[in-house]
Amino acid sequence: MSSLPSSDSRSVRAARQARAALSRASRRAVVAAAVALGATFLMGNNAFAAPAVGQQAPDFVAVDTTGTKHKLSDFAGKFVVLEWTNPGCPFVRKHYHSGNMPATQKAATDKGVVWLAVNSTERAASDYLQPAALDAWMKSQKAAPTAVLMDEDGVIGQAYGARTTPHIFIIDPKGTLVYAGGIDSIASARPDDIKTATNYVNQALGEAFGGKPISAASTRPYGCSVKYKS
Amino acid sequence: MPAVAQWTSAPGAVVTTPHVRAELVAHAPQGVSPGAPVWLGLKIEHQPEWHTYWKNAGDSGLPTELNWTLPAGVSAGEIAWPVPRKIPVGTLANYGYEGTVLLPVPLEVPSTFQPPLAIGSGTPALDVRLKASWLVCRKECIPEEGEFSLALPLSGSTALHKAEFDAARAATPQALAKPGAVEVSGHQLQVRVEGLPASAHGKTLEFFPETPEVVRTAAVAGKDWTQRWQDGVWTATVPLAEQRSASPSTLPLVVALAEGDRQPGQPVAWRAEAPVSGTWPAAAPRAEVSPALQAALAANAADAARPGAAAATDASEPPPQPTATFVAALFGALLGGLLLNLMPCVFPILAIKVLGFARQAGDRSAHRTAGLAYTAGVMLSFLALGGAMLGLRAAGAQLGWGFQLQSPAVVAALAALFTLIGLNLAGMFEFVRAVPSSVCSAQAKHPVANDFLSGVLAVVIASPCTAPFMGASLGFAIGLPAAQALLLFAALGLGLALPYLVAGFVPAVAHLLPKPGPWMGTLRRLLAFPMFATVAWLVWVLGQQSGIDGAGTLLALLVCLAAIVWAFTLRGRTRLVIASVLIAFTAVLTAAIGRNVLQTVEPAKLAATHEQRWQPWSAERAGALLAAGQPVFIDFTAAWCVTCQYNKKTTLADAAVLADFDDRKVAMLRADWTRRDPAITAALNALGRSGVPLYVLQAPGKPPVILTEILGKDEVRAALAAL
Numbered sequence: 001m002s003s004l005p006s007s008d009s010r011s012v013r014a015a016r017q018a019r020a021a022l023s024r025a026s027r028r029a030v031v032a033a034a035v036a037l038g039a040t041f042l043m044g045n046n047a048f049a050a051p052a053v054g055q056q057a058p059d060f061v062a063v064d065t066t067g068t069k070h071k072l073s074d075f076a077g078k079f080v081v082l083e084w085t086n087p088g089c090p091f092v093r094k095h096y097h098s099g100n101m102p103a104t105q106k107a108a109t110d111k112g113v114v115w116l117a118v119n120s121t122e123r124a125a126s127d128y129l130q131p132a133a134l135d136a137w138m139k140s141q142k143a144a145p146t147a148v149l150m151d152e153d154g155v156i157g158q159a160y161g162a163r164t165t166p167h168i169f170i171i172d173p174k175g176t177l178v179y180a181g182g183i184d185s186i187a188s189a190r191p192d193d194i195k196t197a198t199n200y201v202n203q204a205l206g207e208a209f210g211g212k213p214i215s216a217a218s219t220r221p222y223g224c225s226v227k228y229k230s
Numbered sequence: 231m232p233a234v235a236q237w238t239s240a241p242g243a244v245v246t247t248p249h250v251r252a253e254l255v256a257h258a259p260q261g262v263s264p265g266a267p268v269w270l271g272l273k274i275e276h277q278p279e280w281h282t283y284w285k286n287a288g289d290s291g292l293p294t295e296l297n298w299t300l301p302a303g304v305s306a307g308e309i310a311w312p313v314p315r316k317i318p319v320g321t322l323a324n325y326g327y328e329g330t331v332l333l334p335v336p337l338e339v340p341s342t343f344q345p346p347l348a349i350g351s352g353t354p355a356l357d358v359r360l361k362a363s364w365l366v367c368r369k370e371c372i373p374e375e376g377e378f379s380l381a382l383p384l385s386g387s388t389a390l391h392k393a394e395f396d397a398a399r400a401a402t403p404q405a406l407a408k409p410g411a412v413e414v415s416g417h418q419l420q421v422r423v424e425g426l427p428a429s430a431h432g433k434t435l436e437f438f439p440e441t442p443e444v445v446r447t448a449a450v451a452g453k454d455w456t457q458r459w460q461d462g463v464w465t466a467t468v469p470l471a472e473q474r475s476a477s478p479s480t481l482p483l484v485v486a487l488a489e490g491d492r493q494p495g496q497p498v499a500w501r502a503e504a505p506v507s508g509t510w511p512a513a514a515p516r517a518e519v520s521p522a523l524q525a526a527l528a529a530n531a532a533d534a535a536r537p538g539a540a541a542a543t544d545a546s547e548p549p550p551q552p553t554a555t556f557v558a559a560l561f562g563a564l565l566g567g568l569l570l571n572l573m574p575c576v577f578p579i580l581a582i583k584v585l586g587f588a589r590q591a592g593d594r595s596a597h598r599t600a601g602l603a604y605t606a607g608v609m610l611s612f613l614a615l616g617g618a619m620l621g622l623r624a625a626g627a628q629l630g631w632g633f634q635l636q637s638p639a640v641v642a643a644l645a646a647l648f649t650l651i652g653l654n655l656a657g658m659f660e661f662v663r664a665v666p667s668s669v670c671s672a673q674a675k676h677p678v679a680n681d682f683l684s685g686v687l688a689v690v691i692a693s694p695c696t697a698p699f700m701g702a703s704l705g706f707a708i709g710l711p712a713a714q715a716l717l718l719f720a721a722l723g724l725g726l727a728l729p730y731l732v733a734g735f736v737p738a739v740a741h742l743l744p745k746p747g748p749w750m751g752t753l754r755r756l757l758a759f760p761m762f763a764t765v766a767w768l769v770w771v772l773g774q775q776s777g778i779d780g781a782g783t784l785l786a787l788l789v790c791l792a793a794i795v796w797a798f799t800l801r802g803r804t805r806l807v808i809a810s811v812l813i814a815f816t817a818v819l820t821a822a823i824g825r826n827v828l829q830t831v832e833p834a835k836l837a838a839t840h841e842q843r844w845q846p847w848s849a850e851r852a853g854a855l856l857a858a859g860q861p862v863f864i865d866f867t868a869a870w871c872v873t874c875q876y877n878k879k880t881t882l883a884d885a886a887v888l889a890d891f892d893d894r895k896v897a898m899l900r901a902d903w904t905r906r907d908p909a910i911t912a913a914l915n916a917l918g919r920s921g922v923p924l925y926v927l928q929a930p931g932k933p934p935v936i937l938t939e940i941l942g943k944d945e946v947r948a949a950l951a952a953l
Contacts, residue, residue: 050472056853076912090373126370161472163289163322174916175849180473187292189365189373211933218475220443224371225290228320 050161053180053217057171058159062118062149065135070116070147077173079113079208081105081201083145083183084157084167084226086119087137088127090189091223092165096141098191101166101183104201106144111209117145120157122229128152154228164223168201172208179204181219188222241359245376249366250282251275254358254378255332257395258388262356268337268382269395270306272296272362273330281326282364284314286440288324288447292365292373294333299359303343307336312401313486313499314438316447319369323448325438332391332398355381400494403484403501412481414470414508419445421466423485423502430500432459433491437466440482440501443475470511477510556714560721567725572753577746580729583684600681601734605727607685612723616716619707637906638775641870642784642827645768649788650795652761655754658792659799685727774869774904776829783826790816843888847901849913855897856930861953862897866914866924869904874923877941884943890950896927929953 051057057080059073072080083101085092095101105115117138121128129137131150138148151157160169160180170179184197204214243254253273260266272294274282283291298306311333314325339356363375382388406425413420421437435457439445446469449455457466464485486499571580653659707715733739765788773781794816797809845851847864855862865882867874881887891898901910903922914924917936925937927949935949 052472052474054853054857056850073908073912077915088370090371158321175912176853181475188363189292190363218443218473220475221290222292223290224367225319225322225324225369227369228322230320 050159051177051180053177055177057169057175057177059175060156060159062151062156064147064149065131065138066147067131068147070149072171073175075114076175079108079111079173079205080171081108081113081115081205082156082160082162082169082171083115083117084120084162084165085117085148086121086127086165086224086227087129087134088121088125089165089224094189094191095166095183095194096143098194099142100194100199102141102143104183104199107202108205109144109146111205113205115145117143117148118151118156118162119148120151120154120162121227122154123152124229125227127227152229154226157226157228162226164221165226166223167221167226170201170204170208170214178208178214179217180221181216182221182223185219187220241377241379243378243380245378247366247372247374247376249277249280249368249372250364250374252362252364252376252378254360254380255391255394256358256380256382256388257334257391258337258382259392261386261388262337262339262382262384264339264341264343266339268339269334270298270337270358270360270380270382271332271334271391271395271398272360272378273332273391273394274327274364275330276328276366279328279368280366281317281324281328281368282331282366284325284327284438285309285311286325286438286442287365288316288326288442289319289322291324291326291367291371294362294364296333296335297361298335299361300337301343301356303340304356305338307338310334310336310398310402312398313403313484315489316436316438318448321448324367325447330394332394334395334398334402353386354384356384357381401498403486403499404497406500406502408502410483410502410504412483412504412506414506414510417470417511419466419468419470419481421468421483421504423464423466423483423500423504424462426462426464426485426500427497428462429493429496430464430487431462434488435464435485436488437468438484438486439468440484441476441478443471444478444481445469446471474510479506480504481506556710559718563718563721564725564728567722568728569757570722570726571729572750577750580688580743583730597734597737599678599734601731603678603681604685604688604734605724605731607682607687608689608727609685609720609723611686611689612719612726613716616707616719620712620715638772638780638828641768641772641775642787645765645772645784645788646791648761648764648768649791652758652765653792653795655758655761657751657755659795688726689723771870771904772827776827779823779826780829783823786819787816787824787827790819843891844898844900847899847910847913849909852899852928855899856928859930860895860897861927861929862899863891864899864901864924864926864928866901866903866910866922866926868902868922871903871922873939877923877925881941881943881946887943887946890947894950894953896950896953927953 057072059071061069061071063069083105087093087096092101105117108115119129119134134148134150138145149156156162162169164182166183168179168181168183169177172178179200181200183201184194184199186193186197198216200216200219203216207214245252251274253275255271255273257269257271258266262268274294276282283293285293287293294309296306296309300306312327312331314327317324317326317328358380360378360380361375362378363373365371365373406423408425410421410423410425412422434451436451437455437457446454449469451457455466455468457464459465480503482501482503484499484501492498571577707718710718729739729743769781769784772784790812794809794812797805797812799805800808844865847866852862852864865874865878867878869875901907901913903910903914914921917924917926917934923939923941925939925941925946926934927937927946928934935952937945937949
């Protein structure tokens with residue numbers, strides 16, 4: 001084997017370098033990449049077209065703030081609420097400081113609904129929070145989601161076409177998207193408006209559990225832009 | 231509210247924040263009088279990179295809001311929004327303003343206007359108060375608000391900000407004489423704008439819909455949306471937003487020259503209120519949840535809410551059998567238990583015991599107690615066996631073994647088990663008794679305890695003969711949830727104890743029993759054939775999973791197994807030599823081709839002949855068909871599910887039923903669960919089930935109809951007629 005063609009030895013060297021690089025990379029990055037890859041794979045060709053209400057919700061895998069992996073399809077048979085969030089956004093703070101979002105989360109999870117808060121803020125953003133910090137903030141707000149998912153690469157956000165924080169999606173037990181839109185009916189940053197607004201999430205879940213069609217299934221999401229990785 | 235009382239700490243005309251400087255300005259060149267042009271405006275000067283929003287903010291953000299407080303009778307009009315600019319934010323986009331913008335508002339002064347006398351000032355003035363709120367964003371967003379006030383002199387000219395108002399007017403889209411048209415076609419808008427001036431012809435224009443939530447804001451010009459000129463008419467094809475929440479019948483829209491094409495003194499943008507034709511694509515109808523499904527989902531939710539409850543998809547707990555199948559199995563177990571009584575090593579004992587009842591026709595109640603105690607002993611022994619099996623299974627599940635028939639390894643192991651049972655029944659070899667006979671003659675002092683013990687011992691004594699049946703029921707029960715498995719064992723025990731129990735109550739039964747004799751051996755050999763038939767079925771199931779190579783390999787290994795078992799029945803050196811040779815040969819064979827058994831073949835590669843009418847199921851496919859308005863029928867099936875096969879060959883092959891399907895243009899989808907498939911498992915769970923068969927008929931926008939497991943022709947046709 002002494003007369004190895006040079007291309008072979010090059011590729012062997014390259015492989016060795018790649019292995020070294022991989023071992024140098026932090027474990028978290030590898031996990032995140034794997035999850036992102038897995039998510040991309042799960043989403044298949046659907047990666048560019050966000051689902052419309054009535055269509056199949058794209059499956060995804062994500063790691064939550066405690067390091068646990070979650071897969072949307074594991075929750076088949078239950079309603080799932082996805083809530084795009086970012087504590088740096090005044091509109092998110094409006095709904096958390098007022099207790100509106102935690103109350104909506106609790107009402108949903110008490111019904112057996114799975115509530116996943118998703119943070120698609122990129123790492124480079126000024127208001128990016130590390131998982132532990134985000135977890136602590138959620139606890140400080142007495143938030144009651146099932147899990148808070150980290151989506152720094154924006155894979156899940158892009159798959160769903162999440163535009164604002166907050167932006168809410170509801171997936172029915174069959175995996176169909178049944179609601180996409182805002183948390184409520186008055187687009188403003190003023191907490192006083194919560195009292196007079198229609199909470200679309202409570203309304204949609206109430207109708208769904210009552211066996212009725214969802215009357216407002218597509219509404220206008222309002223808030224800050226999701227700070228996607230460009 | 232009267233402005234008179236508002237003079238305490240009046241706010242000024244300017245509010246400065248870290249991101250903007252906002253000022254309330256006015257333009258009334260001819261003073262404030264009815265009919266004279268009076269304009270107010272909020273001038274916003276943004277810090278570099280910061281922006282506020284247009285009336286349609288786009289993907290996020292909020293338009294600036296102005297709330298006026300004016301003297302009675304005076305009213306402010308709508309903001310005359312200057313043409314915005316598209317501000318891309320990553321994959322999203324907004325419409326808004328950077329740099330300096332003036333949002334002008336016309337003031338209506340009625341002819342009856344009586345100016346209040348301004349206190350402490352000689353000149354009569356119109357007091358204007360404004361509460362404005364705006365969202366200012368760079369990447370981060372800050373909602374801000376400010377209160378402004380201004381005293382607008384009634385006489386004399388206010389024209390300090392004339393240039394800004396003029397610039398704002400120049401940047402305001404001009405109304406077009408013709409409304410143009412917007413046509414919805416599929417998921418796009420065909421926009422048509424007529425009457426644009428010749429100077430704009432041929433130019434590339436920008437497009438701004440005033441209604442939010444209609445088009446995809448971030449669509450890239452020339453790539454996602456296109457425009458063209460034809461005979462002075464501008465047309466564009468614009469993609470709709472995927473999650474559109476507005477379906478207006480009129481779409482007010484603005485087209486504007488690109489910034490490089492704008493000439494001073496020339497209009498830069500035009501506005502039309504285009505009527506919308508065509509039909510907005512309906513969201514796929516939301517399938518409602520039927521009450522039955524609702525109940526199942528509620529049960530699922532309750533299960534999940536219980537801490538430590540195993541999820542339905544947990545490998546440690548196989549899916550329950552459908553009720554009909556399970557009832558049949560219970561009945562079979564009871565019969566099997568009865569058959570055990572006819573086995574050569576059980577029947578003589580039973581006959582003696584029962585005849586004993588008939589002879590001592592004295593103490594009836596003692597007989598009954600004895601019968602019940604014996605029954606309890608038998609059934610508890612069987613339950614203990616079942617419990618041991620479940621314990622083993624749980625331990626296996628801990629090790630990650632699944633005991634479902636979806637796993638080729640389990641199917642192969644069961645085939646081996648049933649082969650051994652069949653060989654045993656056919657008389658090729660004997661099982662040894664589980665307990666030495668000395669133990670079997672044990673007696674207890676108390677008569678009831680003694681009868682109970684004799685029940686336990688009956689199970690032990692009979693073990694050489696019952697082993698095949700126990701094996702068979704173990705084989706069936708290993709694929710069941712715990713509760714069902716234990717019930718099955720209880721039924722088997724009840725069957726074994728039944729003649730004794732009945733005889734305890736009705737001694738005359740003893741005379742109905744046949745005499746022990748050679749027929750018992752014949753019966754036993756006859757029973758070998760159902761076992762071999764079971765093996766044949768299991769080989770077919772494995773063939774569905776692993777293909778023809780897997781099935782062939784399994785048969786070869788079963789032959790080896792039979793030969794090894796036979797070799798062990800030999801004596802002396804012959805046994806040693808032949809058994810060693812056979813074991814070595816089997817090991818070589820297993821190493822060579824054994825993996826064929828465990829491979830799983832893609833459905834496409836299987837030699838299964840599916841008729842044209844069935845399409846493979848996927849959630850997306852079903853959703854797409856429903857969205858397109860076509861009803862779907864889904865057959866959740868598996869090769870190892872006998873009921874499924876029966877339905878497939880009868881009802882689902884019936885010409886009249888199939889004709890009805892065709893008449894209703896029902897798309898027929900088959901979800902094959904022979905191999906483990908998480909998507910199908912999830913779909914079953916979503917319908918409140920965890921096993922096959924499951925037949926679902928769903929019309930667009932209606933809840934899914936779940937048909938019974940043993941599918942009747944009339945039932946299917948009735949369900950189709952109700953579509």
